[in-house]
Amino acid sequence: MSALDEIRIVFFQECEEQLQELETGLTAMAGGETDADTVNAVFRAVHSIKGGAGAFALKQLVGFAHVFETTLDEVRQGRLDPGPEVMDVMLRSADVLNDLVAAGRDGGEVEAERTAPLLAELERLAGKGPGGHGGEDEDETPFNFDDLDFTPVAFDLGDLGDLDGGGDGPKFRVSFRPRPELYAKANEATVLLRELGTLGPVSTTCNADALPLLDALDPEGAYLAWTIEISGDVTEAQIREIFEFAEWDCDLTIEALGLADLSEIAVPDAGADTGISVADLLARIQGELTGAPAPEAAPEAAPAPAPEAKPAAEAAEKPAAGGEKKEEAAPVIRVELPRVDKLIDLVGELVTTQAILSQRLEESGAATTGSDLMNSVEELQRLTRDLQDSVMAVRAQPVKSVFQRMPRIVREVASATGKKVGFQTRGENTEVDKTVVERLAEPLTHMIRNAIDHGLESPEKRLAAGKPEEGTVTLSAAHRSGRIVIEIADDGAGINRSKVREIAVNKGLIPADAVLTDEETDQLIMLPGFSTATTVSNISGRGVGMDVVKQSIEALGGRLVITSRPGFGSTFTMNLPLTLAVLDGMVVRVEEDTLVVPLASIVVTFRPQPEDLQMIGAGQAVKVRGSTLPLIDVGLKLGYRTAPADPLTGVAILVEGDNNRRVALLVDDIRGQRQVVIKSLEKNYRPVPGIAAATISGEGRVALIIDVDAMMSDQSFDQFILGNEPIAAE
């Protein structure tokens, strides 16, 4: 991979972060938080994207970001009031910016009909600010992206005298002398100069005096300096902002050129640099001289502080300069995910090996309780466990990153369906394994689409039902008993059970005479091939049903449960493991095999007593804690034995699954509790009914982890035996 490719990758990673920042900020602004910090953060996000995109010549992206930024600047300067209409444009612009970044990354383009209307709206907003700068704003001039090539343009100041002295002269003189560190940090003088050119007409002179003879030239040195005179409606802050990331590594002075200077300095020919024709420029100058007040130069005409004094001063000026809040200041490094995963794998191996070692030592009789050897083994065990927790924490991420993508979905679906939707998120800082976070995006997107498209009623119907016109969809996350629970709730009409039932019967999914509880009926919508939409809409009728959502959640080791109250709305609850890597389990024995029961599902273990046992139909039941529950013989259910075991010789484990359903699992013996590293059985084999995954036991052998919910199902697993056909020998 070339260095440029790497930088490109980093750029797009950073774009992702900036886009998130943008979404967060805009959402906050839309919610009324229009303080300077928030607005600045939003502005900076767009600005950073624009800056980076320029380096990769992503013209469409730069162009859009530029206009977006201009409008944001109007808000930032207090000239444009961020009311609902403005924020709506901003949010939709953020969506387009998202697409543009994606297109830039994948080498595509976004259709002009998507960008053009927003560009027009943004420009309109930028122009209508009550401050009325209108015509003189630099942005009035269409930004010519073809001039963004890396061609340094030298200006001969000697020619300046040839021009008729116009009214407007350069406003600032910027002296910029990069130090070698600037280049070492991958900044580019060219990019900075070009960026300056976007602020207004510039005249650039290169000072090569410091350039030594070739034999004395350090290839990594910095010898060139530039003097840039910039005119137009520019503020010093704008110039400083461009050098924001570079100012520590260069000598930078920004001199405001007073109005008095105007007579002395001729209008520079900026045409070649920014694509503005001299005629246009003159026309603008004429306009300014006749009508508009002098640019805001006056208050800023004081000489810029000396560069040495500047950092402190600027820090005071712009508290939100970094766009980051103080609590996020912990230093961060970027690490490639495969490296973390390798580390996690290795720690997993270490945990397994440590367990094997402990077991061998105990078996050998060398380590007795309280002996030095045993103490050391226990210390090792503790350290290994801590190490594993720490490594797992590296992968933990707040669900925020995926939650933040949802407001956009809500906006799109709301506008496509003509429904009014208020969207709320809660618990977005809840942390869960990165893999889980990533794989949440698709099911969440789908369920939110469903919630708006199918769940919420049209504004008219809502009003008729005595509800507020605007429907509410709430997305929340929380930790609950070692798992993460994510809920999508709407306050719509709820599931129309009679209709669901009718469809299920019509489609042959259930027999016409099936007796189902309300809850069971609700779950029918997750059956494959089920779709309640009477018209196949663009939004949810894409051929992907709730069954696919359910499968993708189950693939993560999660469960999906639907609850609904007619007239009051539906809630989709996902219950997912925090990590796909480790699990606390109870190690049990069934016949000669070792199995693991996830500790999170276990309520209590007990030895069944004769008086608690009874037969219900063909199945056995056991009385525990006042209720009679099915007693499932794990060995029989999984086919480890063909005859039922005597419940009185075994141990029963009361487990709780989805919907708080409880059963007792009968195993032969309990061997202890252990944290186990989850290994996929599917990867090299295939999914096994009744088994959630595999792990490596203390003896170094494979042990299987029981899928508690599958054990509760009344379904026999026999039908799953495929490929059992004997092959005749030749």
Added chain:
Amino acid sequence: MSSVQRKAAFAGQEMIAFRVGEQEFCVDILAVREIRGWTPTTAIPHAPHYVLGVINLRGTVLPVVDLSARLGFPASVPTPRHVIVVVIAEGQTIGLLVDAVSDILSISTDMMKSAPEIAQDQTKTFITGVVAVDSRMIARIAPERMLPERLRAVS
């Protein structure tokens, strides 16, 4: 060694040959990751009879297929002298239980014949060709066909 072509600059492939009962089979050496001794497996519920179970291969869960049973011969009774040939097929790593590894063959493309017509259709599923080496006929097996079909998504 029987394979006379070993030293010749050849445009063919190398195969690992192994014995299963009285028969010899081979797989492309490029598909073989390692060869290891038999260790007891953990049974998988509801597995076909030719899937002996899974073993821990340095942290990877490795299903082990009794090649004899899979090809329709009597099931093997594994002993420590049995060998597991670990192969990679279509992204999955699986172990094939065989009696012993018998040879490494360098074969040219013209030595590989298609499976004889007399073979039954089902056998053909597993046999992708036959190599004649000296007086021996060695069938090449398709490792990717050794596992049972994956469960399809319930639909």
